[in-house]
Amino acid sequence: MLDVYSIRKDFPILERKINGHNLVYVDNAATTHKPIQVIEAIREFYMKYNANVHRGVHTLSQEASDLYESARVDVAKLINADPEEIIFVKNATEGINLVAYAWGLPNLDRGDIVLHTLMDHHATVVPFYIVSKYKGFRQRMIGITDDGYIDMGDYEDKLRLNPRIVTFPHVSNMLSTVNDAKKLIKMAHEYGALVILDATQSVPHMKVDVKELDVDFMVFSAHKMCGPTGVGVVYVKKEHYSSMNPFLGGGDMIKDVGYNEYMEPTVTYNDVPVMYEAGTQNIVGISVYPKSIEYLEKLSFEYIHEHVRKLAWETYEALRELPNIEVYGPESSRDRAGLVSFNVKGFSAHEVAAYLDSLGIAVRSGHHCTGPLHKRLGISSSARISYYIYNTFEEVEYIVDALRRLVS
């Protein structure tokens, strides 16, 4: 079990009052707060180690490079990957863009199909949409069932179209559905398709093992797991590097640039994964990210997942009992993660969020970058409560009470 009350002491921001009330922060699917250990580590990095990495023989640069590279080792361990399979980018969105360009440009052509699901985040659909305008391939979306699961019949049908690559979220950031990633990946592979797993909402909450899942590409962001903003991770299964081209050019991704007898530039790229890390990276953010991983691992991902799911399940059940509230996603606690999206009849999601904010409760309202999913559900927006390690059952009660007053 998590000792939430002692965890809360590590998060100074939770002491804030909002509109005269204690802050109840339940917008964790958007970003989480940072514990003092991470905040202090950022300060310490700038005070003691600040230097650019990979480019200097001087002591500070080497110390900074060591911290940067050891972050790669720690992140690799977190998901059971090899360090060379880890590329640092600025967020999960950039990570999918990297795959869409670095793998998609050289491998996708007219006649090819890229599959997404209706519960995909815009961050997986739009990069391929942009690349499709250059390469002429098509995108198709797999439907979902009324109770918030990927429609497996439709998935199988669309796999028969022999897509080249499939994307789906491990956990839906709107429905809260925990998709059976292993099964979906296995099915895609049986039809010869690669898979990009959007693990942005799963890695912060549960142990994700890329080898066990046998996934080809995976992305997530540090800021949704107590880490700094500006750090994203792309996992690339080693064997795929040989079919990829660089994404962004310049800086560290270069081994050598010269020119030939015709005064044309000649370029030799660096080795992977640095070949995919152009220019000065978010050195401090990346170097400090292991502090947040260490913090979460000490708590244990098993307990984190259990705690957050229980909070969300209690909320889901309570909201379902209230009149005039529509709650979305699976009806089984087993298949739900730590968030609850809903609408209140007679009020827009933004009115609900503004009302809750006036009571100190921070929730998100809008389409949560899942426009196709909202269209499928016949709504334009929803309000979303999403929990993390520092949320309490008293907070659940406070939120449910507030919503009860709104509907009565």
Added chain:
Amino acid sequence: MTLQDMIEYFEKQCGDEDSYAVALKPDVWRRLRKKIVGSLENRRDVANTFHKGIYKGVEVSVFPNGRLIFKNVPSEDYLISILNELLDASS
């Protein structure tokens, strides 16, 4: 005071294209709170926390921290014109 001087932010709401959130600067909110609430037609008090009503044909919710949400707004220009009136802004 112009509208710009009175407003902290003015934002189209994600997903709901005809909905806008407007946050008033604290001094403006303190000064105009009663007037704004009093200007709403069909006004009702919701959950003892905020007011909902109609102003010049547009649905408005008025929250205790000076946030206003406008729904079913026919156009941004129309919203600006009614905000100018509601807040007695100078042009």
